[in-house]
Amino acid sequence: MPNLHIATLGIERIVPRMADMGVFIRLLSRSALGSPITQYTTHFRGPQKGGEMHIVLVDNGRSARLGMEEFWTSLKCIRCGACMNTCPVYRRSGGLSYGAVYSGPIGAIIDPTFNERKYSTLPFASTMNGSCTNVCPVKINIHEQLYKWRRVLAEHHELPFVKREIMHMAGKLMGQPTLYRTAINGTEVALSSLPRFVLYNWLNPWGKHRELPHPVKQTFHSWYKKNRLKDKKESKGGKA
């Protein structure tokens, strides 16, 4: 056993009193594993006899984050991992795909505070289902912060050109149902008839390693219009 113990930790790890530890020990393992406590819960108050112990408190942007009104509560994270375990994106993509030390939903709102450009896409990798916020034991509004980060990143022009333009178009499209439906029909036709080089090129980084989804024969909307809408009209007509 070496006689030197160096512990590095973020400044946000500090709790005010020894007695407050009970709250956090209780929350941690329950939210992480569903067990009451971890098997070894260790308390280091000082070095072993004849040894040395050093504690290095790391800031690395945390004190600056404390001043970000919409994002400072992310400092409350106790790293239990509950938000990751529940996240549909994380569960399919895994931690490495985030390309940062902090992965999962909490990573997606912390990482941009370290480097807005490098992690500009992370807040967009969310379906906004809010499951992370629901399970978070320290009640960080993760999905709301994901949404707020999107706005901040767009304002800071940290979105890649293609994504920005597509978002503009998507915004217009989705605001107008008729236009949207025509476009969807067009997409289905395009997906099934256009040659590969038109669909897979630099404008479509998503298609670099993946195939685009198979075109469907009929969208839900057109199916609904044909079947259900007709039934409804008929039954209404019957009553009258």
Added chain:
Amino acid sequence: MSSRDSILATLRANRPDPAAHELPPVAVLGDMDAGKARFEDALQLLGGQILLPQEGDTLATAIARRFPDAKIICSAVPDFEGTIRLEDVASPQQAAATDVLVVRSPFGISEMGSIFLSEAQLNSLNSAAHLTQHIVVILSEKNLTANMHTAYVERPEFHTARYGVLMTGPSATADIQGVLIRGAQGVRSLSVWWE
């Protein structure tokens, strides 16, 4: 300005208004049952065991029955012999050769089924709590505290021990969708003997 001063200055400038975030009173929540049954249930939930005496058993005979193949039984308590005393284990590494370590814990937590050990019980050979194959912990019912909150508020050990560990069952590891493996990084079994 040292980095320490600049961090503190930024923190002071950026902190949310302290008046709006008062320090809450110390929380003492939850079930206040400091009983033996609750402790045993919690311990067994995490794979720990109770070493139950049979008719006429002593700790020595109970250990011999539970660990028939144990060769090195190391004692950290004055009232149990063993084959070697913890004081005679020369280096932290040598603790790895121990089959069974017998140690007395100053207190347990009923809510968690945890027992506490520090350098005071381990003769400053803290590695023994990790490297030993099996550990038998002598515990008294009167030294049980109800839960995590009462433990931190009541127990003086947290303010004196340099190294203090709460142990709950054998070591275990399990990642998402992984297999639960017991004994991979620490003791393979933990048994409590009531005194």
